[in-house]
Amino acid sequence: MLIIGFDVGGTNVRGVALRPGSTEPLAIRRSRTRPDGDVLVRTIVEVATALSEDIDEPIAAIGLGMAALMDSDGIFRYAPNIPGVVNYPLVAEVQKRIDVPVVAENDATAATWAEAQFGAGKGHDDMAFVALGTGIGTGFVLNGKLFRGAHGYAGESGHITIQRDGPQHITGAPGPWEYYASGNGLGRLARKWAAEGRLDALVDKAGSVADIRGEHVNELLLSGEPGIEALIQRFSRDVAVGMADLVYVLDPEVFVLGGGLVDLGEVLRAGIEENLNARILGADYRPSVPVKLAELGSYAGAIGSAALAAELVTVDQ
16 A cells, blocks of 8 residues: 655655555655645645656555645645645645545644654654754644644644744744744854854854854764854753743653754754753652654655555545
């Protein structure tokens, strides 16, 4: 049985062909994301068809992990990075063209399920997944079940306000968590430190203060640049602020860190764990919350989408 899982972001449409219960892709395809509903559907169908032809097997089900507000009824409501697609019946349109079961979830929610079933969250009934990328996406497994919320929108934690009179984010909201603790937040902090003369190596690496990005921090970390771990430790404090709020609301057993910033590895993980457990109220009287690095890499969203699609086939059978 061939399951196709997708991870669709503002830039790329990534699809994988999998067997149910497996995380090993049989084939992988990638295309560009276009900000138009009909074109997006056509791209998804083309990628799915190509994957089926690569394996020479028919498709049993399709899972769509979307960087968007996805209704529980398969409506693509809104995505700031795919602005041309609003209130679009994505699942229904894909099913018109490929007559198989189709499920759609937010991409972070799909990645959460992948890590819970096959990765760093396996064996934990109450898990919070935090994806640190361009923004922040989160997902939750509670009592062993994926938590979606009343309308399918649960997990938009990056927009939690942590400073109500803080700087305006790209969304127009002041002081959200992801302004400080995302990949963009890391780049912003690195530029500040460089402008203050605290890390000249960042300027040497990027060419100018204005050109410094989060990836330059990782490059200097890999090269062993003195002082870069102090920057990551400071950044970890901002990540821990939002995670502590999630602890108060959800009381998770474990956090799993995903997204592009996990390339910073143990320095980031340890810094977040230390700052998280130091700031939780009553920390001396409750179990500490471990922080783990995600294990499934950049295709976690597609793998999770495929796992959810496989459940549809099982139910239908």
